[in-house]
Amino acid sequence: MKRRRTFDLVSYLQRLHLLPERLTRKTEAEDLLKQLYDHEKSTGKAPDRLTSRDLHLSPEQLEALQRELEREGLTEPGALRLTEAGRQRALELTRAHRLYELYLAEHSGYAPEDWHRIAHAEEHKLTEREHERIARLLGNPLFDPHGDPIPTSQGTEPTIPHSLSIEELTEGQWYYVEHIEDDEPESFRLLIDAGLTRDSLFRLNRLESARSQIYYEGEALELPTFAFVALTLRPAKEEELKESHSEDTIRLTRLPEGVEATILGLSPSCRGAMRRRLMDLGFVRGSSIRIDMHSPLGNPTAYIVRGAAIALRHDQARYILIQRPHASATE
Incomplete structure (x- = not known):
């Protein structure tokens, strides 16, 4: 999962003394802050508790990060509930990350599988002024290259489209890709290697439990069916098929x-x-x-x-x- 890769990288650099301990703790604390924000947004409430095992941290590390968030006024004392300042900072980090991913996609030669890693490192460094400079350069975009909504400078973000489940997919139907989830590296790599991206159109030729087949850009491509979970799909419109x-x-x-x-x-x-x-x-x-x-x-x-x-x-x-x-x- 993405968080395991992130924390392993930070720990590795710290062991080599390539990152100051204070900077490392701040970065890890902000990663935890984003996780708390995502939980609150998806469930409507703060988590009752966090375990160090779930976060791939030692108990001592988790306690230190929670103290860091409290000290910065980003969480309420003795709780995992975000303050208003904490929500704002989490949104700023999310905005910085997704803007930078789009910047890398449009203005660098980095491969798609590298965008998240590089953006994660930069999101903690970018100032609000740099956010706005990148946003202007990109034309104030609403979505990152994977289709994730980019929060505005006022803290609002576009709604995430409904995703069809695998059970709702129909053989012979053309589908439009609205989003590719990059949290699961294996699925993301398989989809990117097939050439799929946001705005792709493909026909589902065959849907089976283990492997399925799509027709995309004139080729019949075999994919493990589990990879479809990383796609946000909707039926393609007639005018989209005609135009493409x-x-x-x-x-x-x-x-x-x-x-x-x-x-x-x-x-x-x-x-x-x-x-x-x-x-x-x-x-x-x-x-x-x-x-x-x-x-x-x-x-x-x-x-x-x-x-x-x-x-x-x-x-x-x-x-x-x-x-x-x-x-x-x-x-």
Whole structure:
């Protein structure tokens, strides 16, 4: 789970004397503060008690963190109930974390599995002024790259959409991904490796207890069924399917030799610098594209787009979505 990774990292750095004890305790206390806030928000009340085992802390560590929160006026004396200042600080940390994740997604080359780790380290350092500077840079967004709502500077946040349970999913139905939960690393990695992200559209081909199959960007992909728990899904709207051409879309990596196709756009999983670079190179909707030549080892491949030959690796070309060529065009 995410919290175990966080606390293990902090403890490791502390053992190597790479983090001052006071700074480490403050960071851990604020992590505990966010957990108390999440519990209060989901249940409407403060937890009756916390055990050090549940938090992967020693009893002495937990007691020290609770004293730290009381001393800072973030929890009420002798209780786990947040003060108004505690709720405000928890919201500030949540806002900083989600803004920074979106900043990393849009303005860095870090992989999605690294966003949480880096944002967790930065959330404790960012000032309110830096929050607002990042928010302005990103256009005052409402959601982070996974679809989690970003609290505003006034402390409000958009409502989280209802998530369909696995039992409510129907084979043959197209679904729209509104959120991917990154708290469970294994499920998150499987979904990201498949290219799924917020705003993805896929068809559920087969739903079984152990493994299921989806149709996404022209490919039939097998996934462990447990990974679907990390997805917040709703049925796709007819206009979304029509606009995305999801039923007639394939990835550029499947373009046959000697066939010209039309670019439909870029995958929603293509973000930040990579998305801007591909668009600057001419990989935009409506452009014609064909294979020019393969390298001796088959990767990269050179494509002709807008009169220019551009070489792309497979991991770059998979982001480019094209219209499936008609059978006559491949003969």
